[in-house]
Amino acid sequence: xxxxxxxxxxxxxxxxxxxxxxxxxxxxxxxxxxxxxxxxxxxxxxxxxxxxxxxxxxxxxxxxxxxxxxxxxxxxxxxxxxxxxxxxxxxxxxxxxxxxxxxxxxxxxxxxxxxxxxxxxxxxxxxxxxxxxxxxxxxxxxxxxxxxxxxxxxxxxxxxxxxxxxxxxxxxxxxxxxxxxxxxxxxxxxxxxxxxxxxxxxxxxxxxxxxxxxxxxxxxxxxxxxxxxxxxxxxxxxxxxxxxxxxxxxxxxxxxxxxx
Amino acid sequence: xxxxxxxxxxxxxxxxxxxxxxxxxxxxxxxxxxxxxxxxxxxxxxxxxxxxxxxxxxxxxxxxxxxxxxxxxxxxxxxxxxxxxxxxxxxxxxxxxxxxxxxxxxxxxxxxxxxxxxxxxxxxxxxxxxxxxxxxxxxxxxxxxxxxxxxxxxxxxxxxxxxxxxxxxxxxxxxxxxxxxxxxxxxxxxxxxxxxxxxxxxxxxxxxxxxxxxxxxxxxxxxxxxxxxxxxxxxxxxxxxxxxxxxxxxxxxxxxxxxxxxxxxxxxxxxxxxxxxxxxxxxxxxxxxxxxxxx
Numbered sequence: 001x002x003x004x005x006x007x008x009x010x011x012x013x014x015x016x017x018x019x020x021x022x023x024x025x026x027x028x029x030x031x032x033x034x035x036x037x038x039x040x041x042x043x044x045x046x047x048x049x050x051x052x053x054x055x056x057x058x059x060x061x062x063x064x065x066x067x068x069x070x071x072x073x074x075x076x077x078x079x080x081x082x083x084x085x086x087x088x089x090x091x092x093x094x095x096x097x098x099x100x101x102x103x104x105x106x107x108x109x110x111x112x113x114x115x116x117x118x119x120x121x122x123x124x125x126x127x128x129x130x131x132x133x134x135x136x137x138x139x140x141x142x143x144x145x146x147x148x149x150x151x152x153x154x155x156x157x158x159x160x161x162x163x164x165x166x167x168x169x170x171x172x173x174x175x176x177x178x179x180x181x182x183x184x185x186x187x188x189x190x191x192x193x194x195x196x197x198x199x200x201x202x203x204x205x206x207x208x209x210x211x212x213x214x215x216x217x218x219x220x221x222x223x224x225x226x227x228x229x230x231x232x233x234x235x236x237x238x239x240x241x242x243x244x245x246x247x248x249x250x251x252x253x254x255x256x257x258x259x260x
Numbered sequence: 261x262x263x264x265x266x267x268x269x270x271x272x273x274x275x276x277x278x279x280x281x282x283x284x285x286x287x288x289x290x291x292x293x294x295x296x297x298x299x300x301x302x303x304x305x306x307x308x309x310x311x312x313x314x315x316x317x318x319x320x321x322x323x324x325x326x327x328x329x330x331x332x333x334x335x336x337x338x339x340x341x342x343x344x345x346x347x348x349x350x351x352x353x354x355x356x357x358x359x360x361x362x363x364x365x366x367x368x369x370x371x372x373x374x375x376x377x378x379x380x381x382x383x384x385x386x387x388x389x390x391x392x393x394x395x396x397x398x399x400x401x402x403x404x405x406x407x408x409x410x411x412x413x414x415x416x417x418x419x420x421x422x423x424x425x426x427x428x429x430x431x432x433x434x435x436x437x438x439x440x441x442x443x444x445x446x447x448x449x450x451x452x453x454x455x456x457x458x459x460x461x462x463x464x465x466x467x468x469x470x471x472x473x474x475x476x477x478x479x480x481x482x483x484x485x486x487x488x489x490x491x492x493x494x495x496x497x498x499x500x501x502x503x504x505x506x507x508x509x510x511x512x513x514x515x516x517x518x519x520x521x522x523x524x525x526x527x528x529x530x531x532x533x534x535x536x537x538x539x540x541x542x543x544x545x546x547x548x549x550x551x552x553x554x555x
Binding site: 077078079082083087090094095096097099103106107108111121123131171173 | 417418
């Protein structure tokens with residue numbers, strides 16, 4: 001007898017989400033396997049960001065199950081979901097604007113530094129050593145995303161493309177197993193987009209990450225992703241390797257519009 | 261009012277301003293400070309007058325008893341804050357402000373009507389731990405210095421950083437794994453403890469305590485300290501509390517005009533300095549200017 005295969009890292013089973021009269025997601029099922037990069041594409045309003053909000057605990061699903069390593073996590077708050085190992089970035093950038101880049105990453109490191117209140121207040125040597133370690137970790141993450149020079153600048157003062165990278169650094173600081181990237185290339189110039197693809201591959205290697213990526217830039221997704229799932233009007237219309245998805249008639253119809 | 265007494269009042273005001281500023285650091289507009297100030301005062305008044313009745317008729321009230329009162333007041337205020345904070349902190353913005361005003365008013369009406377709090381008359385002849393205002397001043401300065409130090413340390417601690425993150429974007433902070441309810445509750449409890457400790461000192465200093473201490477207008481006054489001084493540093497609220505408490509006394513020579521001048525200062529201050537008198541940027545600039553001067 002062979003042992004049963006391990007459950008997928010994340011599994012969505014028949015997830016639906018209704019906003020008033022609008023069915024934003026209709027019985028969507030998606031499996032994310034450990035170590036893969038799964039792309040999520042679809043026209044505007046297809047429900048991609050809604051799906052991210054459901055996974056990260058921001059909005060509860062109206063129906064269906066969300067399984068993390070086979071355990072249901074539906075109904076957990078955002079911070080509990082994050083501590084399970086799911087981190088995300090935001091489509092519309094939600095950095096802590098006046099805080100420096102370094103401080104933004106340090107917020108992500110919140111749970112790495114457990115210290116006693118008294119030790120912290122008195123700035124005991126143990127506390128100071130830990131502070132120095134956290135700072136170093138934060139600087140390493142900034143370095144990795146090529147933001148070391150900006151570490152003392154307020155996050156809000158960075159150009160758009162750098163803010164996107166800072167969001168990734170901050171999310172990585174929470175030590176995720178699964179990283180959800182919501183349009184990481186939006187607002188980037190072609191050169192930056194090119195670099196981003198390599199960067200994401202490097203991060204996957206270095207942190208043994210699994211990634212779920214929303215992105216409109218299809219050529220980038222074709223190169224980057226192991227598999228691609230396509231959403232349209234809240235329904236999953238295709239899922240598979242990039243080449244197969246590209247040739248799928250339903251996908252072509254959704255993007256280009258086909259009569260009858 | 262003697263100069264020393266005014267200085268004590270200024271120190272207590274600065275403590276209350278720190279109390280208001282802590283929830284504001286995580287973006288929570290709580291006006292509950294006068295309520296916890298009243299609780300602290302009643303704990304002090306009840307315990308110390310009881311001590312006198314028990315026959316402890318020394319000329320001055322012993323300092324260890326004062327410290328004990330402060331411990332009890334901190335515990336009582338902290339417990340009330342924990343109990344009330346969990347439901348109340350679910351509210352946002354102006355609704356939290358309204359709910360905390362309601363808390364202050366409820367405590368006031370309770371104290372006005374309960375027998376053990378002395379009803380409308382209040383509690384009189386609270387024993388004196390210090391012979392004169394000088395002792396109160398030293399004690400208040402110590403207390404203020406301790407809390408300034410704690411609030412300054414917060415900036416370098418993960419608790420302070422988490423509070424700032426919540427102020428800027430609560431949802432993003434939660435998505436980064438921060439248990440925002442616990443952090444907000446911690447700030448609320450700390451705020452209650454500071455206010456209660458100020459209340460203990462104030463009850464002894466004023467010699468009498470009643471339901472007029474800690475009313476709605478005190479909510480607004482303490483908030484004005486923070487708006488005037490600026491809520492983004494620990495120094496801002498302290499300066500706001502000191503200046504706005506001193507101002508009416510310093511303006512005494514101009515007679516009735518002082519109320520107009522005081523009103524103008526409160527109006528013009530936030531209009532000219534919407535972030536308050538003291539901001540991190542201005543402190544940085546001052547620090548740099550001072551350094552280059554030294555060279």
